[in-house]
Amino acid sequence: PELAYPDRLNAGVELLRRAIGAAGPDGRALIDFDHEFSWSRVDAISGRMARVLVEQMGLVPGNRVLLHGPNSSWTVLAWFAILKAGGVVVATMPMLRAAELATVVNKAKISHALVYDALAEAVTEARADTSSLTHVMTSAELQKAAQALPPGTGFDAVATAAEDPALIAFTSGTTGQPKGCVHFHRDVLAMADTFAKHTLDLGPQDIVVGTPPIAFTFGLGGLVVFPASAGAAIAFAPRPGFDALAETIARCKATALFTAPTGYRALLKLADQHDLSSLRTCVSAGEALPAATSDAWHEATGARIIDGIGSTEMIHIFISASGEDIRPGSTGKAVPGYEARIVGETGETLTQGETGRLAVRGPTGCRYLDDPRQAAYVQNGWNLTGDVYRLDEDGYFWFVARADDMIISAGYNIGAPEVENALLRHPAVAEAAVVGVPDDERGQIVKAFVVLNPGHVRTDALRCELQDHVKSVIAPYKYPRALQFMDALPKTQTGKLQRFRLKGDP
Ligand code: 3UK
Known part of the structure; x- marks a missing residue:
């Protein structure tokens, strides 16, 4: 189905129109621990903030605006304000340090910044290494300026073109320098009108929670764009961490959850202390969802996890399970x-039954900001995500590995996730990571890093048992010849395993 949007389209305006249309002006929008905003308040406050951006910070349409804040009501309000003012949102993960922020500011030629108070220092520090950033406001300053406007002050949102940039999302940079991905106003709506519309069935009765940062497009879709488009509410946990998330799910009776596979495994461990039974829509992305995690979640909560592969380049999910x-x-x-x-x-x-590189095309696609790697990601109109997939006889896509995570050992091709999934099927295993390490005889050997569940002890006997277990679930040549126990695995802020950090020591 073709998506048709008018030539003039402002994603911020359109999403709020949809939210108020679906939920009514008093429909719950943002739920913090001790405060709530309705959708009409979100509309009004973001309008006042937009006015401050234009009248007091001198923003003109097309200016790029750094948005540096944690997942919170303030960050969502500021996101809508920037779009209404015609600015281009460049959101960054709260944990970024000054040096990383300076790279983003310079690459995206950012002129304005809205910064959450507690994170202001990193931006101030970053400013010393940038020249484009001329106007900065903290959350407290912005709030004060917006409140000081005469009562009833409105804002006529900028009538952007559907093909004007709305945001620039930076890739996490697990492979080389981060790349900026430009997405238009219509792309922001397209993620709601494809994946969310066909797969999620959210409505005003839903309360959405999740862990991915809003600066990551997985989080932006799940925690801002999809709920707004459907008039659902978004609940924020009072602090980071899975305990606070589980508490929030139980307290708010959340119905929809967005997190990575590692988040589902963490919540499973908390399921007997917190009531998670209100959840009915559970979405996993960021890395492949192992069948073991999917089955355990189904058993514990009665809900099936919807797995979906998306990328920063494509803006959101383009292959997923459904209903x-x-x-x-x-x-x-x-x-x-x-x-x-x-x-x-x-x-x-390639045809069904074969394994090869994944290629996708659709209403959204990769548009790198000034980066020669564009030619590698987009070839003949198809986006090549860097993933190796198998297409089965019934048309289902099965993740094999990232192309860089294929291990070649004694001439065999082994996908690291397949071995990890086999390990996860053993009751002693909480988390597993598999990499290829250099070996004189075989070229590479499979090495596993394993975090044990509580109550299991790191012994040589258990190491052998795990190796035998893998041999019994998948082809024996894939078993990990080396296996090291760990306290925790290196993960990105978006919940992705950082395999490259484990490749160092054979
Ligand atoms: C991997 C998956 C298997 C895959 C993302 C949903 O992850 C997102 O964006 P990134 O740019 O990474 C993209 C790469 O991550 N991946 C993501 N999901 C899956 N592999 N199964 C999955 N379900 O290698 C992909 O190329 O960080 C995910 C929505 C928006 C996103 N930005």
């Missing part, structure tokens, strides 16, 4: 609106 059609372990099928296929070494289309 009744979930095959645990498989990512699913192309989201309506997108086409997906697998291609071989020379770009030829």
Whole structure:
């Protein structure tokens, strides 16, 4: 299905129009620990903030605005304000340090910044290494300026073009320097009108929670764009961490959850202390969802997790499982609106049953900001995500590995996630990471890093048992010849395993 949008389209305005249309002006929008905003308040406050941006900070349409804040009501209000004012949102993860912020500011030529008070120091420090950033306001300053406007002050949002940039999202940079991905106003709506519309069925009765930062497009979609588009409410946990998330789910009776597979495993451990039974829509993305995690969650909560692969380049999810059609372990099928296929070494289309590189196209796509890597990601109109997938006889896509996570050992191709999933099927294993390490004889050998569940002891006997376990669940040549126990695995803020950090020591 083609998505048709008018030539003039402001994603901030359109999302708030949809939210108020679906939930009514008093519909719950943002739920903090001790405060709530309705959708009409979000509309009014973000309008006043937009006025401050334009009249007091001199913002003109097209200016790029750094938005540096934690997942919170303030960050959502500021996000809508920037779009209404015609600015381009460049949101950054709260944990970024001054040096990383300076890279983003310089690369995106950012002129304005809205910064959460508690994070202001890093931005002040970053300013010393940048020249483009001329106007900065903290959350307290912005709030004060917006409140000082005469009562009833409104704001006529800028009538942006559907194809004007709305945001620049930076990739996490696990492979090389971060890349800025430009997305238009229509792209922001397209993620709601494809994946969310066809797969999630959110409405005003829903309360959404989750862990991915709003600065990450997985979090932006799940915690801002999808709920707004459907008139659902967004609840924020009072502090980071899974305990606070589980408490918030129980306290607010949250119905929809967005997190990475590691988040589901963490919540499973808390499921007997917190009531998670209100959840009915559970979405996992960021890395492949192992069948073991999917099954354990189903058993504990009665809900099936919807797995979906998305990327910063594509803005959100383009292949996912849906509703009744979930095959645990498989990512699913192309989201309506997108086409997906697998291609071989020379770009030829492979057929069902084969394994190759994933290629997708649809209403959104990769548009790197000034980066030669564009030519590698987009070839002949198809986006190559860097993933290796297998397409089965029934048209389901099965994740094999990131192309850089394929291990070649004694001539065999082994996908690291397949070995991790096998390890996760053992009751002693809480988390597993697998990498290839250099080996004189075999080129590479499979090495596993394992975090044990409480009550299990790190012994040589358990190491052998885990190795035998892998041999019994998948082809024996894939078993980890080396296995090291760990306290925790290195993860990004977005919940992704950082395999490259484990490749160092054989
Ligand atoms: C991997 C997955 C298997 C895959 C993202 C949903 O993760 C997101 O964006 P990133 O740019 O990374 C993209 C890469 O991550 N991946 C993501 N989801 C899955 N692999 N199964 C999955 N379900 O390698 C992909 O190329 O950080 C996810 C929505 C928005 C996003 N930005």
